[in-house]
Amino acid sequence: NPSMGYGRGAYYFAGAPVQFPQPYLYFQSFAPTPDTAFADPRSTSAFMFVQDDYRLTGTTTLNLGLRYDIESISNVRNYTASTDLNNVQPRFGIAWRPLDRTIIRGGVGLYTQQHLLYYINRVQLEGADGLVNLVLAPDSPLFPRFPNTLQITSGFPARDIQVLDRDFRNPYSVQATAGFERTMFNMTIAADYVYLNGHDLMSLVDANAPISNIKPATRSVGAADATRPIFPIAGGFRNLVTLGNLGRSWYHALQVKADRSTGSLHAMASYTLADAQDMLNMGG
Numbered sequence: 189n190p191s192m193g194y195g196r197g198a199y200y201f202a203g204a205p206v207q208f209p210q211p212y213l214y215f216q217s218f219a220p221t222p223d224t225a226f227a228d229p230r231s232t233s234a235f236m237f238v239q240d241d242y243r244l245t246g247t248t249t250l251n252l253g254l255r256y257d258i259e260s261i262s263n264v265r266n267y268t269a270s271t272d273l274n275n276v277q278p279r280f281g282i283a284w285r286p287l288d289r290t291i292i293r294g295g296v297g298l299y300t301q302q303h304l305l306y307y308i309n310r311v312q313l314e315g316a317d318g319l320v321n322l323v324l325a326p327d328s329p330l331f332p333r334f335p336n337t338l339q340i341t342s343g344f345p346a347r348d349i350q351v352l353d354r355d356f357r358n359p360y361s362v363q364a365t366a367g368f369e370r371t372m373f374n375m376t377i378a379a380d381y382v383y384l385n386g387h388d389l390m391s392l393v394d395a396n397a398p399i400s401n402i403k404p405a406t407r408s409v410g411a412a413d414a415t416r417p418i419f420p421i422a423g424g425f426r427n428l429v430t431l432g433n434l435g436r437s438w439y440h441a442l443q444v445k446a447d448r449s450t451g452s453l454h455a456m457a458s459y460t461l462a463d464a465q466d467m468l469n470m471g472g
Contacts, residue, residue: 189228189309197337198215199211212325214323214338215324216337218341232259232260236256238253248282252279253279255277261305265311266351266352269356281293292368293369298362299363301361315349343423346426349425352430356432358388374448375446376448381443386437390435391433391434396416396417435469437469441463444458445457445459446458
């Protein structure tokens with residue numbers, strides 16, 4: 189996996205350069221050695237699943253399931269997290285037919301997500317011994333003149349790196365549904381409520397972030413750096429972007445569906461009303 193997104197440098201403007209001729213930020217990446225820009229991760233995973241159905245009565249069926257996943261990440265420098273072994277995922281479902289042509293159903297289960305290697309790669313590619321990623325403000329003495337790139341091979345200023353939370357683990361979610369289905373006039377009508385709650389989702393948080401600025405007040409990059417827990421110095425680090433599990437997500441939905449078959453013609457109409465929210469979640 190090669191990665192050097194800002195190898196040719198990138199200027200950021202507040203709008204069209206004609207209207208805003210002065211850039212307000214500059215990014216550039218440097219590879220100390222050719223191999224620094226490449227990662228070759230390994231992901232080995234295995235799973236097991238068992239399920240059985242129980243007919244409790246002539247009108248009630250119970251579904252029970254259990255899944256187990258395990259995933260091992262290797263060949264990624266700076267990836268020091270232990271393999272997550274706690275990925276037992278029970279599932280439960282029930283269907284009840286209280287009346288002829290009417291079914292009431294529901295289910296709940298826990299689901300584990302595999303790791304996203306793109307973000308794990310960055311622990312190596314953008315780690316303390318990886319690519320040198322510089323972010324420069326216009327007041328920096330190294331800020332190049334547009335459209336030139338920065339020409340430097342040593343004496344780098346404070347840079348951004350990515351590190352790994354030592355307790356990094358697989359994300360998981362709790363999913364549940366409840367609804368009914370009714371057949372009448374040769375048409376099947378169904379309505380279901382869907383709930384999904386994501387936990388331990390991948391997150392990127394700066395562990396060395398400056399103190400928040402209260403709007404509408406503004407400040408310089410230097411003033412912001414002065415409030416960081418670890419002051420950025422030449423050859424040191426500015427943003428310590430930590431790959432962790434602080435992400436969360438919430439999803440609620442009402443799904444309504446109607447379908448009917450007549451000979452070789454099948455017609456279906458559906459509508460979903462949903463609300464989705466997330467916090468610090470990326471790639472979940």
